[in-house]
Amino acid sequence: MSVTDFKKYAIIVAGGSGSRMQAAMPKQYLPxxxxPVLMHTIRKFADYDAAIDVVVVLPAHEIEAWQGLCAEHGFVLPHQIVAGGDTxxxxxxxxxxxxxxxxxGVVAVHDGVRPFVDAAILDSAYQMAHAEGSAVVAVSLKxxxxxxxxxxxxxSKAVDRSAFRLVQTPQCFxxxxLRRAYEQEEIPLFTDDASVVERFGHRIHLVEGNYRNIKLTTPEDLVLAEAFLRKLK
Known part of the structure; x- marks a missing residue:
């Protein structure tokens, strides 16, 4: 695995409210x-390459709570905290x-509530983006x-599922x-970074993800997360 031949960055977006999780706190803070989920996510990037510059984007009103959690858990992995926007x-x-x-360099944009991304996926995505400009993690439909x-x-009509992919993160560029692409005016089509870069005129390259790289969204996902962690021990 080659991790030192170019500079790497990560923007971890953690703006969830926890409504679909039916939780009293934002889902990125759920244990x-x-x-907290977000600590697991940050650690994945640090374990892959300790030299990655990590930026964590949080709702402005949640930053103080995150800082309190870091103090409570003795979480000292380096990361910069930035207030998010409305979208x-x-x-x-x-x-x-x-x-x-x-x-x-290459920047990965990653969901703060995808704590099971592994080093192999990160390496594939960073390396592909370095070579081709873009790399979006995706999996086949089951x-x-x-x-x-x-x-x-x-x-309704059956369609060929082999022609489709489920998009995950990280999405690397x-x-x-990515800077130039994000200078465009925002439109509803922009549901992820790949759609922004594609609209800018750059080809999107896919890299293979895995089914464990789930986004924690519902209470059932937390059950899966605990099961994954038990298996990893």
Whole structure:
């Protein structure tokens, strides 16, 4: 695994509210194995390459709570904290602004509630982005897929699932490319970084993820997370 041949950055976006998790606190702060989810996520990047510059984007009103959790858990892995915006697009813009000192390198944008990304995925994504400009982690569909037309009660038709992929994070890009792409005006199409860069005119390259790299969104996901951690011990 080659981790030292170019500079790496990570923008970890952690703006969830916990509503779908049915939790009283933001989902990035929920504990798994006794530690907030976000700490597990940051540690994955530090374990892969201790020289990565990590920017964590949080809602402004949640920053103090995060700092308190870091003190409580003795969490001292280096990371810069930045206040997010009203949308994910604006939050990534704020994360990029925090890297004002950097001119070159590869930046990964990652969900703060994907704590099971592994070193192999990170290496594949960083290396592909370094070579090609972009690298988006994705997996094949397991289930059958149908296209629905006509709204509720409309017709449905089977489609070839091999033509589709489920997109995960990290999504990695050469830093200058992502900066320029995020200078575009925000539109509803921009649901992730790949859509922003694609709209800018750059080809999106996919790298293989894995099914364990889940985004913790619902209470059932926390059960899976605890099971994954037990298996890793």
């Amino acid at each position: 798994i194995a006794g530690e 994910r697009f604006q939050s990534v813009q704020n994360g990029l602004a925090a890297l004002f000192h950097a001119d070159e 289930d059958s897929l149908r296209k629905v037309t006509g709204g509720k009660g409309g017709k 050469r830093l200058p490319l």
